[in-house]
Amino acid sequence: MNKIELLEGTLLGDASIQKQETPHGDYFYYKLTAKDEKLLEHYRKLFGKYGIKNTYIVQDNKSQGTFSLGFYMNKHSKLPGLKQKWYKERNGKTLKVVPENLKLTSTVLLHWHLGDGSVPRRKEKNNMVPPVVLAANCFSEEGVELLIRKLKELGLNFYPVEYRSGFKNGKRSGECLYSCVQDDTLFRYFSLIGVNPPSEIKNCTTGRKGKGSETHYFKDKWPTRRDWLKILSNTSKVGEIFKKKRGELDYTQKEVAEKVGISREHIRDVENCKRHASVPIFKKILDVFNFSSLNLLEKRLELS
Known part of the structure; x- marks a missing residue:
């Protein structure tokens, strides 16, 4: 991670860059709003790691209970250029745009x-x-x-x-x-x-x-955990994990199918990644193999 990635990630969300015209020239300042001041303290520490130490946090809107973190960008080389990259004039208005050369890391x-x-x-x-x-x-x-x-x-x-x-x-x-x-x-x-x-x-x-x-x-x-159960039921390569576990337990496809209450062909297709099991059936398969959704997630991450 670097400060540009950090800034551009927040600019895709709730952050903005504003311009202040003064007799001494244009000043650009970054502003990130949030409901929780602790979140902004976290970002303040992240910016500090990259040499951006002139940050401040203020209550932005009392009625809405929002806070903002900001800093002037002119003190940091390259940062003022983000204003030109992320904002364009359209029909007399300054609008935030998605830069064509944005690196979505x-x-x-x-x-x-x-x-x-x-x-x-x-x-x-x-x-x-x-x-x-x-x-x-x-x-x-x-x-x-x-x-x-x-x-x-x-x-x-x-x-x-x-x-x-x-x-x-x-x-x-x-x-x-x-x-x-x-x-x-x-x-x-x-x-x-x-x-x-x-x-x-x-x-x-x-x-x-x-x-x-x-x-x-x-x-x-x-x-x-419940969400991961649903997500993994539609994720590729999970069948490979089931097949390996079945072998470790010395179960046949027919035995697993009987425990789950489905056909042997159904289990075969799930193992061979030819079909996804429904969430209720997927949960029963996990129970047969004594897997939790987080256990399975860990094993699936190992295959990535």
Whole structure:
């Protein structure tokens, strides 16, 4: 990780670069907003590691309970150039854009996820694989298409979904990117950014969504044990792990099938990666092999 990756990851999310005109010339300052001051303290330490020590944290909006971290960029070589890279004049307005030469590394992706990523879960669809959602509503359609291509280069398949703001009476407000859930995108995504949230900030709050709703935390942006069960049920090479474990236990395919309550052919196809088991059947297979979802995740990571 370097300071440019750190800055560009946050710029994909909630950070901005603003210009202040003075008689002595133009000054550029970076601003990152958050609900939890502890998160900004974490970022302050990260920036400090890369020589950016002139940072400050202030309460940004008392009514909304937000804080901001900022620093003037002119004191650091190369950083003022990020303003020209990330902002363009369009129809008399200065808009944030996705740079064509953006390098979407795992570090950039992690800090984008921390800022604007989520893993929405629908209680009424308990066996549904939860997608990763990346907010991109501050970017143009061209920018969204570029981000999809950048993600594709990492082996990640995302598609755009129209975003309607709850603060604007449901009016269209750009697009969000949803991950595919029927391939290895989710497994690969969290393999890149980390299968666990950064320990320093996992209990920092991201705020509340709607009146009377529960408080959400950064750890909620990562899959739970139950989520991993669903994700791994759709992940390639898991059948190879089952086949190896069956051999270690000296079970036949027929014996495993009988314990699970399915046909031998079903088990054969799962082992040969010709089909994915449904979440309920997948859970039963794990029980037969005495695997937890996290045990299986660890073994699948070893195959990557």
